[in-house]
Amino acid sequence: MKNHSHFIAFKQNISGIHLPQKFTFPFYYEPHQLSKIAASELQDYLQTQTDWEHNFGLQEGQKGLVIGKMFGVLVVQNQAGEIGYLAAFSGKLADSNEHQHFVPPVFDMLKQDGFFKQEEKILNEYNRKIEALENETNFISCQNELASTLLNAEKDKTEKKELSKQNKIIRDEIRMKAENELDFESYKSTQKRLSKESQLESIQLKQMNHFWKEEIAKAQQKVDDFQSKINQLKEERKAKSAALQQKLFQQYSFLNQNGETKSLGAIFEDNPPASAGECAAPKLLQYAFTHQLKPIALAEFWWGQSPKSEIRKHGHFYPACTGKCKPILAHMLHGMALDDNPLLQNPAENKELTFLYDDEYLSVVHKPAEFLSVPGKSIQDSVYSRYKEKFPEATGPLIVHRLDMSTSGILVMAKSTEIYLNLQAQFMKRTVQKRYVALLSGKIEQDSGEINLPLRVDLDNRPNQLVCYQHGKPAKTQWKVIERRANTTLVHFHPITGRTHQLRVHAAHPEGLNTPIVGDDLYGTKADRLYLHAEAIRFWHPVLGKELEVVDRVAF
Template structure:
């Protein structure tokens, strides 16, 4: 229980939350903020471990930013305190003073994982020894040399046969003109016998080299079969160890019920599942009969190259790895409302900016879905379907993020929808967004080219990924600067999910998130991103049209 830290300051005036933090979208509770401030103060001044978070340019070692978590808890005596945790390993260790341990310690010297890992390393050594052995190398060289020799000798002999055939044909033609029929017949027999002998000799040469290649191949296969056997044994050992790990990696809930990774994910969990701070904190709390009160996780250090992570910024738990685990661990604990199930469109109207017989342009409010979601169905699509019951086709031609406001094209027929969408595909439609950035940009304009893909462990967030990402380009220019903010225009060339939000916030982009960006920056009353202008060719009249609508910020 030495990891339980009572609050050192008087927190009696702070009301204890009635429901536990909804871990996937939250505002840190006052008690969580105090616990997080204590942890951050410790990280700034500690000398217990050496880890390069990327905050000190003079510090050596690989830069690795880290997610930390705090869990406010109450013990059996009703005393409030908190626990600390880090995600993954810290300074290459699972155990540090003041931090709760990992749920299952793979680094424990006497544990089964280390023992089996030693056996796997022995297999790796055996495989490496065989692959690098001189005899194995000689077998490969010998087989290759024999194949080259065989190819050359057979080719040369075939060329000899070809020349001999021409010579016999010349002899035959000359003899036909100069010799008697009896002499010609004798020569003809001689020439045929010569051709037959050469054919037989070619078969013998071919058979000779075939046998030599087979012997050399058999010698090489002896080595490669042994290698394949070792690799298969290693694969089976590794798979068995992984399954054993999944079964031993088990998490408690408030009822004392334990579930393993294998049970939770019904098979193979994603890499790193269970290593995040939240599951560690809750598991330790349930082990020691501590009641969870509030949770918060924050990033400490330099941002990774692919993700957007800001130093000291609070972040929700990841969905891919943590959501299934926390569903078990938080069973029976009253949670704050899930904001993803709240219909934020209540009381909001869709302003029609332009309308004719073929299409509509609406001004979508922020926090309003373009199309129905899994939890909330109210959207631009459903509103338009209700308003235009005779309309055909998908109606909504393109989409805006739920948090983004601005202009959306709606087609009243499938034919018009197809023509407008074709303009999007051909990048003939031009859009301009206005955004308020949380900081001052030093340059006046620029171009951002950062390919994006979805974060499989934390949907719907996007990652910068040069290997698997789709191209994403944005032009931008500054409108004005004020109050440590920068108002900009964005001109997206492509239309990837969260493109402008990531391009603004990412260190390789503008490194200045949009005000109110709850995914890549700091939450506010709204995301200050607005689709202000759209230019397209009318699908019927062929007239070029530009529609504008000012932002409300």
């Protein structure tokens, strides 16, 4: 690949746009205007380029596996004071790590003359040797011989034991008859003969067991001789693979603005997740620091069809992932002035809880949007803490169920452990009826339906949830259209289960309604709020012995 600069000058006139005072906080941000322009220009390139071919799933009839891709832009300033941007993609693109329009990877494993490819050839040779030994005719013959020996031994032992059992029954019958019919001397003689027969039979059984033990050992040894060679090759392969892994960890060495480097192994204590360091953001910052370019603003967007598990919308901006990127970027952004982390700001400040129902046993409260149900890692202010302050004599967990921080509406609170356990049991038995109202960012053609998409947490990007048929927990939602508007649809959701982000994922996922809730900053597009509200609940009052229904309407 020829040497060239990856600094891209803006096509659009940006002279009137002010530069941000701080760099983008990468895990929750609204893209700066310059980032949006850079992303738009990169998207124009993706739509018109002929440098390479990749199936994003955007063109009908295009052949190949559909793979959507995360792209990133980093607005930078060069040493001459000029403002431009860098572009990158996560992972590889069109089966390659390097393309002219994009910054190179931190380390390219795919170079044919690189150490990884050379070591990979050695590992593949080990694989071939192991496979050849495992499929060798003599080895298979020895395995068959061992299996046959074990089968014959078991058959022989079973037959001999059954015969011995029958002989014992016959001897017992002879003893009883001799005792009743023979004189004392004849009886003693018969007993002696039967005893010798029993001893002889016992000796024969021991001899048989010894014989088969030796035969099995001989057959096993033949198998073990082959298996030891295979195990030795596997141990050698394991050692070389581990050494290669450590070497890779060292090659992935990340810079920061102070010129300090830190390897992937050191960042993740020699246990990084798969593909760590291959995302767009680390690639962009690495290139900028290596070439003395000052980072100004960052943005990443998805291009192509959404994956089947996680939710990614074509052309939408997304934050950097927490599992793979957060530890790396913590080092790379060290010492840089970043935008404030909104996750550390108390969203409940100046907001109040409203009591929709209250008696000496329980309460039903209205939780405003952007208000924690329970204390978080950084923020203690929550429905729980406010309720505990108002009712200091209340015991138990207090909160019977939860709402996402961004969701507004009804929460049921218990003032004693006994009431809490009773209400919890109702939720677990799914006898509690809940209704949510949501405004969806698109048109829904059907009038009603049911969504069954199992969910689990995205281990690489908490707290996001994935649709996972293998490891996910069952999640069921019934829905009904209430009103169709110009570009949105108002619906009622009736969650049958209560999984984290269930309604948000079921609304946004392609196999669900494929229409995110308005304002969903995780699975859709950010707005002034998340337009999801817990509107009604019906449950059995544990003490009053009657059904209690509470409604908390909102205007969307």
